[in-house]
Amino acid sequence: MALLPILRYPDPRLHKIAQPVQAVDARVRALIDDMFETMYEAKGIGLAATQVDVHERLIVIDVSEERDQRLVLINPELVWASDERLKGEEGCLSVPGIYDGVERAAAVRVRALDERGKAREIAAEELLAVCIQHEMDHLVGKVFVEYLSPLKQGRIKTKLLKAEREDFRAATRAQERL
Numbered sequence: 001m002a003l004l005p006i007l008r009y010p011d012p013r014l015h016k017i018a019q020p021v022q023a024v025d026a027r028v029r030a031l032i033d034d035m036f037e038t039m040y041e042a043k044g045i046g047l048a049a050t051q052v053d054v055h056e057r058l059i060v061i062d063v064s065e066e067r068d069q070r071l072v073l074i075n076p077e078l079v080w081a082s083d084e085r086l087k088g089e090e091g092c093l094s095v096p097g098i099y100d101g102v103e104r105a106a107a108v109r110v111r112a113l114d115e116r117g118k119a120r121e122i123a124a125e126e127l128l129a130v131c132i133q134h135e136m137d138h139l140v141g142k143v144f145v146e147y148l149s150p151l152k153q154g155r156i157k158t159k160l161l162k163a164e165r166e167d168f169r170a171a172t173r174a175q176e177r178l
Helices: 026-041 124-140 152-176
Strands: 047-048 058-061 071-080 085-092 095-105 107-113 119-125
Touching: 026 047, 026 058, 047 124, 058 124, 071 119, 071 124, 085 124, 095 124, 095 152, 107 124, 119 124
Parallel strands: none
Antiparallel strands: 047 058, 058 071, 071 107, 085 095, 107 119
């Protein structure tokens, strides 16, 4: 297994539309394992392949406290969403350190393939439902900050780009000392 680099907003690759997974084979299963390792290391609860620059319809999720309830959704399709809405604080591994309120369906049903390629339907509510919707947004090129006002989006972009420049400067200084 290997840790994968996570794309950071506003990287334009986060806006690519993911293509369907053609076959659930050894390559896809290795990617799933790498995505789980990456997500666990980053202390996340969900990760879409888009976030690791693989533009295929694949999501990994584990909302359990014990980190032992892996959920894999390959080629997921939303088949139902409740009218009841929840507004909660969301964060994203691609938007580090930023949290804000986003309104989502309180419950959903999703049809997808699992890591063996077997079709299944998942009913989810509350945190799992929100996580599924958040990760499915990534597959269509949408990042949660796009639900926020243009003013907030601009502030977030500025903050993250500034942090990226500071990281680059620090790395450059460290290289110069070598």
